[in-house]
Amino acid sequence: MAGQTPWQTTGPFFHFGLAYKGGADLVGDSELGARPDLNAPGHDVKTPRHAERQATRGSRIELVGNVFENTGAPANDALIEIWQANAAGRYAHPEDGRRALALDPAFIGYGRSATDKEGGFRFKTIKPGRVPGPGNTLQAPHIALGIVGPGFLKRLVTRVYFSDAPENDEDPILQLVPLERRATLIAKKDPEAAIYRFDIHLGGAKETVFFEF
Amino acid sequence: MADPVPYMHEEAGAQPPSLSPPFRASVPRSPTKPLVHIPQTLTETTGPAGQDVWERLMGPAVNDLTKQHKGAPIGERIILSGRVLDEMKRPVAGTIVEMVQANSCGRYAHGYDQHDAPLDPNFTGVGRAITDEQGRYRFITVKPGAYPWANGRNTWRPSHIHFSLMGPAFAARLITQMYFPGDPLFPLDAIACSVPEPARHRIVCRFDPETTEPYWALSYLFDFVLRGRDATPMEN
Numbered sequence: 502m503a504g505q506t507p508w509q510t511t512g513p514f515f516h517f518g519l520a521y522k523g524g525a526d527l528v529g530d531s532e533l534g535a536r537p538d539l540n541a542p543g544h545d546v547k548t549p550r551h552a553e554r555q556a557t558r559g560s561r562i563e564l565v566g567n568v569f570e571n572t573g574a575p576a577n578d579a580l581i582e583i584w585q586a587n588a589a590g591r592y593a594h595p596e597d598g599r600r601a602l603a604l605d606p607a608f609i610g611y612g613r614s615a616t617d618k619e620g621g622f623r624f625k626t627i628k629p630g631r632v633p634g635p636g637n638t639l640q641a642p643h644i645a646l647g648i649v650g651p652g653f654l655k656r657l658v659t660r661v662y663f664s665d666a667p668e669n670d671e672d673p674i675l676q677l678v679p680l681e682r683r684a685t686l687i688a689k690k691d692p693e694a695a696i697y698r699f700d701i702h703l704g705g706a707k708e709t710v711f712f713e714f
Numbered sequence: 715m716a717d718p719v720p721y722m723h724e725e726a727g728a729q730p731p732s733l734s735p736p737f738r739a740s741v742p743r744s745p746t747k748p749l750v751h752i753p754q755t756l757t758e759t760t761g762p763a764g765q766d767v768w769e770r771l772m773g774p775a776v777n778d779l780t781k782q783h784k785g786a787p788i789g790e791r792i793i794l795s796g797r798v799l800d801e802m803k804r805p806v807a808g809t810i811v812e813m814v815q816a817n818s819c820g821r822y823a824h825g826y827d828q829h830d831a832p833l834d835p836n837f838t839g840v841g842r843a844i845t846d847e848q849g850r851y852r853f854i855t856v857k858p859g860a861y862p863w864a865n866g867r868n869t870w871r872p873s874h875i876h877f878s879l880m881g882p883a884f885a886a887r888l889i890t891q892m893y894f895p896g897d898p899l900f901p902l903d904a905i906a907c908s909v910p911e912p913a914r915h916r917i918v919c920r921f922d923p924e925t926t927e928p929y930w931a932l933s934y935l936f937d938f939v940l941r942g943r944d945a946t947p948m949e950n
Contacts, residue, residue, distance in 0.1 A: 503799055503801055503937075503939045504913060505939050506938050506939045506940070507729055507890060507909040507916055508730060509730070509876075509891035509906075510739075511876060512891075513824075514822040514826060517822075517824055517840055518813070518814030519878055524771075541822075541823040541833055544823035546838070547773070549772070551770075570742035570743055571744070571746055576743065586756075592756055592760040594760035594763055595763070596718065596756070596759055596883075599715065609762055609767055633755065635717055635753045635755065645757050647887065652742065652744075653732070654730040654734055654744075655730060656889065657732070674753075703743060703745055703746070709745075712749060712752050713750070
């Protein structure tokens with residue numbers, strides 16, 4: 502056995518390295534997700550174009566939100582990452598060998614976004630399909646979400662569920678969360694558009710549920 | 715389908731807590747309620763993996779940081795190499811190792827960095843490598859300088875390089891900092907010291923005379939150990 506390498510914080514100077522252009526646009530060719538305003542002149546980091554992502558299958562959504570410290574102040578220099586299944590409910594990973602569900606060659610399912618000056622983030626992606634849960638259960642559509650950044654000695658992990666998904670009531674993971682805190686994991690749909698808001702609170706009455714596994 | 719084999723838990727006594735008050739920035743950025751334990755599902759045991767996937771996301775690897783600009787950077791050239799392993803010492807192949815560092819004067823090519831030290835037009839300080847079949851990675855860079863930071867009256871960060879690894883699954887993620895042997899600032903650093911003893915030495919690399927290249931560069935070795943998983947499948 503070898504001992505695990507300990508975690509350390511990203512520190513405040515990660516943007517030019519870890520927040521790549523297009524990291525938050527999983528289905529298009531925009532530069533969403535980076536903070537080029539924080540690159541020193543002459544040190545812009547080049548990133549590839551992602552035109553092939555536009556062929557992604559599934560219904561397009563935006564996932565937006567703001568990150569708040571436990572004091573309520575905006576966390577304007579955090580890094581959010583997401584991981585999700587494709588529209589058919591299959592992960593683009595060898596361990597998900599459910600061949601009856603098609604892989605989508607245009608979609609990987611991984612995204613990264615630096616938060617902006619107000620602590621905000623915005624991902625363009627698709628609504629994921631359902632994936633298996635423990636035993637013979639089926640999970641409600643969800644996106645895994647991690648938060649790192651200066652001050653975060655370790656990643657905090659949570660999950661994004663969708664307010665218009667009736668499957669939430671039978672989700673085996675949500676059922677492990679105290680009833681009064683479940684609402685912190687449900688992204689609220691905009692009544693007019695396919696935009697879901699998921700604010701992240703590190704403290705206070707609306708403190709987001711974070712997981713360990 | 716059978717439940718996935720879970721990754722092992724965080725090693726007790728080896729990982730820093732989210733809240734470490736001597737590191738002041740951790741105080742407003744740690745949750746106030748306990749974490750909720752959940753079983754690992756396919757969501758946690760999968761993740762972006764493989765050279766092809768990483769190149770699609772970020773472009774080709776950049777593992778020589780001394781050749782990204784017209785001239786050579788100022789500073790002490792070093793070779794930094796090692797392996798990415800799991801807790802069973804098995805190599806983790808095809809995973810990304812991202813790195814970010816200050817230049818040899820202790821200044822980052824980042825708009826927030828106001829330290830009174832020069833930027834180096836020939837050094838950005840960002841690299842990424844994809845591990846080979848044996849889990850190996852290798853960077854050529856310059857040794858980063860120490861720099862002051864606002865955590866106390868006169869606090870300085872030891873020389874360090876930031877690393878980000880995804881590993882084989884969302885559950886195996888690791889972000890860390892790697893330090894250099896014998897640095898007098900290391901035992902004074904509130905971030906390094908957030909790691910409990912006796913695990914703190916695990917974030918320090920090792921000087922290696924064997925792989926040092928004569929008349930060219932000193933060499934340091936550093937292995938990353940990610941959360942592993944039991945080889946025995948769980949009963950459904």
